[in-house]
Amino acid sequence: MNALTVLVKVRPGREVELKDVLLHVQADPARNEIFHVNEDCKTHCARWMVIHDTENGFRLLLAAEFDGDLDSYLTELLRITPGIDKIFSNCEGYPGRDGFNDFIRRNYYETQAFYIAFRDETVGTIRDKIAVRRTIERLLDRYAGWAVPLLEALGRLPVAHSFAKSVRQGMQKARIAFRDWWVGILLDIIKPITQWGQITNYSRVTDPADVQVGRNLSRLDGQMTTITEVKPWRYPRLRLAMAANEFLAKYGYDPGQFANVGTLYSFRWVLIDNRKRLIFLSVFDGSWQNYMGDFIDKIIWALDGVYNNTKNYPPGGMKQIDAFQAWILSCQYQPQLLFKSYPDETVLNLIRDRKINQSLAAQLYAAGGFDSEEARSLLQTL
Amino acid sequence: MLASPPTQSLAPSFLPDVQGIVFSGYGQLPHARYIFFHFTSRPEARAWVASVLPLVTTAEPYPVVNGRKQKPDKALNLAFTPAGLVALGISQETMDTFPLEFVSGIESRSAILGDTGISAPENWDVGGPKNPVIHAMLMAFGREEHILAAFVAEQEKLVERTYGGVVQIVEESGYRHPDQKEHFGFHDGVSQPDIDGIGRVPHGDPSCIKRGEVVLGHLNAYDTYPLSPVVPDSQDPAQLLPRLPDGAYPHLRDLGRNGSYIVYRKLAQDVAGFWEFFEKHAGADSFAMIQLAAKMVGRWPSGAPITLRPDFDDLRLANDNQFDYMPQDPDGYRCPIGSHIRRANPRDSKVNDTPDESTQTSSRHRLVRRALSYGKPLFRRDALDRGEAPIGLQDDGHPRGLHFFSINASITRHFEFVQQTWCDSPTFNAEFETKDPIIGSNDGKGYMTIQGCPVRTRVGNMPRFVTVRGGSYMFMPGLTALRFLSTPLQSS
Numbered sequence: 001m002n003a004l005t006v007l008v009k010v011r012p013g014r015e016v017e018l019k020d021v022l023l024h025v026q027a028d029p030a031r032n033e034i035f036h037v038n039e040d041c042k043t044h045c046a047r048w049m050v051i052h053d054t055e056n057g058f059r060l061l062l063a064a065e066f067d068g069d070l071d072s073y074l075t076e077l078l079r080i081t082p083g084i085d086k087i088f089s090n091c092e093g094y095p096g097r098d099g100f101n102d103f104i105r106r107n108y109y110e111t112q113a114f115y116i117a118f119r120d121e122t123v124g125t126i127r128d129k130i131a132v133r134r135t136i137e138r139l140l141d142r143y144a145g146w147a148v149p150l151l152e153a154l155g156r157l158p159v160a161h162s163f164a165k166s167v168r169q170g171m172q173k174a175r176i177a178f179r180d181w182w183v184g185i186l187l188d189i190i191k192p193i194t195q196w197g198q199i200t201n202y203s204r205v206t207d208p209a210d211v212q213v214g215r216n217l218s219r220l221d222g223q224m225t226t227i228t229e230v231k232p233w234r235y236p237r238l239r240l241a242m243a244a245n246e247f248l249a250k251y252g253y254d255p256g257q258f259a260n261v262g263t264l265y266s267f268r269w270v271l272i273d274n275r276k277r278l279i280f281l282s283v284f285d286g287s288w289q290n291y292m293g294d295f296i297d298k299i300i301w302a303l304d305g306v307y308n309n310t311k312n313y314p315p316g317g318m319k320q321i322d323a324f325q326a327w328i329l330s331c332q333y334q335p336q337l338l339f340k341s342y343p344d345e346t347v348l349n350l351i352r353d354r355k356i357n358q359s360l361a362a363q364l365y366a367a368g369g370f371d372s373e374e375a376r377s378l379l380q381t382l
Numbered sequence: 383m384l385a386s387p388p389t390q391s392l393a394p395s396f397l398p399d400v401q402g403i404v405f406s407g408y409g410q411l412p413h414a415r416y417i418f419f420h421f422t423s424r425p426e427a428r429a430w431v432a433s434v435l436p437l438v439t440t441a442e443p444y445p446v447v448n449g450r451k452q453k454p455d456k457a458l459n460l461a462f463t464p465a466g467l468v469a470l471g472i473s474q475e476t477m478d479t480f481p482l483e484f485v486s487g488i489e490s491r492s493a494i495l496g497d498t499g500i501s502a503p504e505n506w507d508v509g510g511p512k513n514p515v516i517h518a519m520l521m522a523f524g525r526e527e528h529i530l531a532a533f534v535a536e537q538e539k540l541v542e543r544t545y546g547g548v549v550q551i552v553e554e555s556g557y558r559h560p561d562q563k564e565h566f567g568f569h570d571g572v573s574q575p576d577i578d579g580i581g582r583v584p585h586g587d588p589s590c591i592k593r594g595e596v597v598l599g600h601l602n603a604y605d606t607y608p609l610s611p612v613v614p615d616s617q618d619p620a621q622l623l624p625r626l627p628d629g630a631y632p633h634l635r636d637l638g639r640n641g642s643y644i645v646y647r648k649l650a651q652d653v654a655g656f657w658e659f660f661e662k663h664a665g666a667d668s669f670a671m672i673q674l675a676a677k678m679v680g681r682w683p684s685g686a687p688i689t690l691r692p693d694f695d696d697l698r699l700a701n702d703n704q705f706d707y708m709p710q711d712p713d714g715y716r717c718p719i720g721s722h723i724r725r726a727n728p729r730d731s732k733v734n735d736t737p738d739e740s741t742q743t744s745s746r747h748r749l750v751r752r753a754l755s756y757g758k759p760l761f762r763r764d765a766l767d768r769g770e771a772p773i774g775l776q777d778d779g780h781p782r783g784l785h786f787f788s789i790n791a792s793i794t795r796h797f798e799f800v801q802q803t804w805c806d807s808p809t810f811n812a813e814f815e816t817k818d819p820i821i822g823s824n825d826g827k828g829y830m831t832i833q834g835c836p837v838r839t840r841v842g843n844m845p846r847f848v849t850v851r852g853g854s855y856m857f858m859p860g861l862t863a864l865r866f867l868s869t870p871l872q873s874s
Contacts, residue, residue: 205628297739
């Protein structure tokens with residue numbers, strides 16, 4: 001999976017028109033004439049939104065997580081967006097359809113830290129796994145009459161214990177135990193560093209005015225896009241915090257299980273405007289409230305570490321829960337157009353889908369034949 | 383277990399400032415009226431609040447005479463909607479310090495709550511766009527029906543004295559049947575959170591929830607004070623309201639102190655449809671019908687948790703709430719993962735959490751629930767406890783259901799979270815295409831998965847057994863705040 005982050009200036013006075021075009025697409029993704037969103041088979045998640053700050057005025061932010069290389073992605077984007085001119089003609093410097101790829105590359109920003117739940121999956125493989133699980137569910141519904149006796153019969157077969165299998169399982173356990181050990185040690189080191197400078201004697205009373213923040217946001221669930229201002233001279237510390245996040249995200253946890261949260265598809269940070277501002281883009285399961293709960297209970301170290309390098313962050317960090325929520329809402333933007341490839345599936349669903357598919361594939365290709373114990377435990381996960 | 387008021391000697395000093403319904407389900411008062419009002423005159427409305435104020439029941443411990451608690455034979459509580467607070471003269475400055483979900487109202491939260499289709503606010507009897515705007519709700523309770531009737535008559539006289547300044551919109555009746563069951567036939571209200579220092583719960587007990595989870599002005603689960611509505615000093619010339627805790631923001635006064643948010647839901651129950659469904663899926667076999675229904679609820683009709691008694695109902699466990707899922711039922715073979723009680727309070731069983739993490743998360747989303755039935759029972763529910771299901775049950779066309787109230791310090795973190803993230807989510811705890819089988823916004827297309835060995839079974843085409851017929855988000859002020867709201871405004 002790769003990431004695309006593009007920021008382009010909106011032509012003066014054209015921000016409302018641009019928003020209207022995007023909202024028009026969002027209103028009918030399947031049948032609008034501008035952007036055939038439903039034909040997209042490379043994008044995991046894409047969001048288009050108009051952002052604003054006093055220094056830069058209105059800008060269009062396009063952020064997407066996609067499969068393959070950038071050129072082929074942009075070619076595909078052009079193919080399914082016959083009305084691309086209607087969108088980008090509202091932006092400064094847009095040369096037209098023929099110069100689209102170069103235009104995007106000129107306004108492209110690198111991602112500094114990137115967590116992906118399933119690095120080895122594409123939109124296609126995820127959709128395939130969902131389809132396999134749905135088929136198994138339907139088969140079990142329809143043919144429960146023979147499936148139950150069959151599985152009971154399988155249960156009576158002797159369990160195939162091979163030496164190789166035992167060794168494999170033992171090594172897997174040892175690998176996980178070793179990984180948990182070094183992650184634990186690393187976190188013990190990282191946590192006090194990331195929260196260094198934060199105060200503990202903060203006020204337990206939140207500013208009553210904070211309750212008003214975010215009242216303009218109507219759709220908070222499922223994705224978060226924030227733009228914060230980096231404090232002067234904090235770039236090295238910020239970079240270190242982001243690197244720690246990325247390292248742990250890559251090597252510290254099983255796929256889909258960053259910090260054992262189990263609700264994060266992806267998150268990433270992108271520095272813009274000469275390291276002055278920081279964009280955070282995440283895709284998550286369920287409600288914003290649930291997301292906040294996960295933040296505070298499980299990954300307080302990760303976010304405190306990054307955000308205490310940004311302006312107006314609560315002095316006590318995320319532990320000042322209401323102040324933190326007000327702060328993050330004050331930095332949050334709502335996309336005019338949001339597209340997710342598999343919106344009805346949670347990360348935990350996908351973890352289970354992967355397990356089912358991998359186990360089935362292993363069974364089919366196993367030289368030693370059908371493993372009744374594994375088959376039973378597999379189906380019992382449904 | 384319903385929380386009972388504490389004994390006098392151990393009672394925290396703030397209790398006389400909290401309305402009684404917050405900490406007590408008034409178990410001795412099984413008859414209720416919920417009367418909804420609209421204000422047309424600010425001075426008259428304030429005068430009405432002043433006249434009701436002395437009658438409001440507080441959470442103050444009951445007096446003890448000769449070793450016996452003297453429980454009252456009637457009780458009264460009062461709550462206001464945002465529109466009601468504005469009608470009483472609360473300034474926009476103060477309204478801006480109430481949370482968005484409260485100010486925008488329950489009707490605007492339909493998508494989050496699953497109040498769609500026949501449950502949409504357009505179809506409601508109470509609240510919603512087609513009915514008069516609710517400003518206040520009076521909750522009156524009585525030991526006997528005639529005591530309650532006389533009490534309500536007194537209230538009507540107080541309303542008459544406002545000469546139309548306070549108009550009654552609708553009156554709803556509720557009752558607790560002696561069998562303690564709701565209309566489907568299940569013992570209701572068993573699981574309530576224990577609150578720090580309230581009732582028999584000692585102060586500092588780690589298994590209970592913090593007071594600030596329920597009432598404003600007290601520390602919550604995050605060791606901070608919940609966001610509380612405030613009034614500028616200048617708008618409280620008599621200095622009735624307390625200052626914010628810890629001397630914070632000294633130019634403001636705390637309107638929320640000892641108050642709570644209260645969510646009202648009128649929930650119609652399709653009793654005949656409920657049992658017809660189980661008859662269809664389990665055959666006309668009483669035990670199989672009851673067992674399947676119990677799998678969906680998570681408790682047997684007596685209230686006994688199926689986690690503790692998976693094979694048969696056990697009246698001895700009717701009020702048992704001291705259990706967790708993970709020690710004996712991690713996979714949902716006893717109590718399905720998607721069952722009603724395992725969604726509403728997953729306890730230690732949230733997938734992907736350790737039991738301790740799950741218990742902590744669950745404790746941050748507990749609801750103080752108060753519910754009474756309306757409408758006559760459709761069948762003899764005590765027969766369920768003898769293993770007799772109502773086979774061939776026919777609807778009689780009369781409305782019946784539950785007046786449900788959720789009392790919390792945060793509507794989003796408590797009521798809305800449980801409804802949206804746990805009960806109505808098709809993917810709760812890594813499930814697929816399932817919603818709460820009892821209160822979910824099922825549309826006839828979803829499933830209920832019943833985990834089992836060797837393989838799960840799924841019950842398809844789940845219909846909606848519970849329809850929302852009314853609702854409102856209200857604020858139930860503390861007694862001091864009520865006094866503030868009852869004081870004549872200088873401008874009026």
